[in-house]
Amino acid sequence: MTSAGGKVFNVALSVGIATGVYGISFGALSITAGFDIWQTIALSVLMFSGGSQFAFVAVGFSDLATAVTSAWLVGVRNGFYALSLAPVLETKGVRKILASQLTIDESAAVSTSRESLEEQRKGFWLTGISVFVFWNLATVLGAFLGQQIGDPETFGLDAAAAAALFALVWPRIQKSSGAIVAAVAVIGSVLFSLVLPSGPPVLLGAFLAVLVGFQLNRGKRE
Amino acid sequence: MNSWIAVLAASVAVFSWKFLGHLVPRKFLESKFLQELAGYLTIALLAGLVGVQSFVSSNSTTGQQSVVFDSRFVALIVAAILLKLRAPFLVVVLAAAGCAALLRLVF
Numbered sequence: 001m002t003s004a005g006g007k008v009f010n011v012a013l014s015v016g017i018a019t020g021v022y023g024i025s026f027g028a029l030s031i032t033a034g035f036d037i038w039q040t041i042a043l044s045v046l047m048f049s050g051g052s053q054f055a056f057v058a059v060g061f062s063d064l065a066t067a068v069t070s071a072w073l074v075g076v077r078n079g080f081y082a083l084s085l086a087p088v089l090e091t092k093g094v095r096k097i098l099a100s101q102l103t104i105d106e107s108a109a110v111s112t113s114r115e116s117l118e119e120q121r122k123g124f125w126l127t128g129i130s131v132f133v134f135w136n137l138a139t140v141l142g143a144f145l146g147q148q149i150g151d152p153e154t155f156g157l158d159a160a161a162a163a164a165l166f167a168l169v170w171p172r173i174q175k176s177s178g179a180i181v182a183a184v185a186v187i188g189s190v191l192f193s194l195v196l197p198s199g200p201p202v203l204l205g206a207f208l209a210v211l212v213g214f215q216l217n218r219g220k221r222e
Numbered sequence: 223m224n225s226w227i228a229v230l231a232a233s234v235a236v237f238s239w240k241f242l243g244h245l246v247p248r249k250f251l252e253s254k255f256l257q258e259l260a261g262y263l264t265i266a267l268l269a270g271l272v273g274v275q276s277f278v279s280s281n282s283t284t285g286q287q288s289v290v291f292d293s294r295f296v297a298l299i300v301a302a303i304l305l306k307l308r309a310p311f312l313v314v315v316l317a318a319a320g321c322a323a324l325l326r327l328v329f
Contacts, residue, residue, distance in 0.1 A: 021312045039229045046233035051268060056232050058271050064228040072235035074267050076260045082243020091244070100240040156322030159297035162275040163318030166298065169268040170305045178265050185266040186273030193278045193287045202274055206266035213262040 008114065008122045015106050016130030020138035022050055022164070026057070027142020029161050032152035033060040037143045044139040048132065049075050049104055051168050058161055063199025070202060081108035088120050102128025177216050185209035272298070293325035 023044065030040040035057060043053050052071040059067035082103045088111065091099045107128035114120045149155055173179045189205030196204075276298045279290040297318040304314045 021310070025312070025315050035225065035229070039225060042229050043233065046230070047236045049236050051264065052232070052236045055267060055271055056229075058275060061225065064223040064225060068223075068228050068232040068235060070267055070271070071232040072239075073263050075236035075239050077239075077264050078236070079239035079243035080257060080260050082240050083246065086244045089244075096244055097241070100244050101237065103240045103243065153326065154323060156293070156297065156319035156324075156326070158275065159294045159322035160315045160319035162272050162294060162298060163301040163315050164311075165268050165272045165275070166301050167305060167311050167314050169265055169272065172261070172265045173269070178261075181262050181265050182269035185269040186277075189270035189273045190277050190289055193274055194289065197285070198274070198278070198280065198287065202267065202270040205270040205273070206263065209266035209270070210259065210262045213266070214258065217258060 008110075008119055009126055011110055012123065012126035012130040015110060015127050016134040019050070019106060019131050020134035023135040023138025024142035024145065025160065025164050026050065026053055027139040027144075028146035028149070029054070029142075029157065029164065030057045030139075031143050031146030032149060032157050033057040033161075035060070037140075037147070040139060040143045040146075041136070044136050047071065047075075048101060048135070049078055050135075051075070051105075054161070054165055054168065058165060059199060059202065063197070066199030066203060073203075073206070077105075078103050081105070084108070085111060085124060088117065089124060099124075099128075102132060104128070104131065106131050177213060180216060181209045181213040184212045293322040293329075296325060297322040 026044065027040055030043060030053075031037065035043070043056065047053050047056070052075040055074045056067045056071040059070050082100060085099070085103060085108060089099050102124070107124050110127040111120045111124035114123045149157065152158060169182060173182045185205050185208070187205075188208040189202045192201030192204045276294045277289050277291065278287050279292070280287050300321045301314050301318045304317055309317075
């Protein structure tokens, strides 16, 4: 292995360890949201996309249909990573399915940060596998920690769930258009909650915010 | 809906985007509209969830929801300050939890 290859390996490893921290939070929050340990593990293995998983357990049992819809819509960005990764990876058959499952924020980011094609491929696979391993180990650890906690509110875990989602959205609201979309979504979702049962308000608020976002862009172009 | 069905359905739904992206021709990538939609949807849904989780309270007997500014709001401000200071994820989450727990213990 060349020295540059070794560097990709180190990056992949450290990204994996870093995401493990999110995994612990996810495992604990999923358990305190009411999902059992096998469901929690299934989410990390099968869904394997942090934003979608946090969204899923945040809505959780209050409205399972909305939980599914939220997870699905939060995951749409992975499709765009996949679009740009496909010509780099050139996978077929089972490898295409594996590549799809490993297509997440981290693997896409490391891959696109590399220059040569070989490095981009290595970056994708090593980071994807590394995050998958650490994310799932951390989920199990977090789930066991979650089981030791009685009433989640005593430990402020409802606030922890909101803070985790906030931290995930934070890098995306540093540009003014992102911040405005986020603000509209917050206000819209909260106000819709006054007249509708939990679940749909988040989707309606998000829809409204996306419309505002497009309006902002149109204003900029004209 | 059974919770296992929800877990599996959501997993398949999330996977569908990933797989679709690896299957369709590259020209879809050039759609500015779709790229913007994906970016805004992620922001809007995550932010909306933050809002509902932080400011909406549900009456346990009537189910009636109301807007409240309680310990969760203070926790969110603490999280924002720490994110601004580039604190690591775990620090942000633990500080928010600790803040809410402490306020509940005192008041």
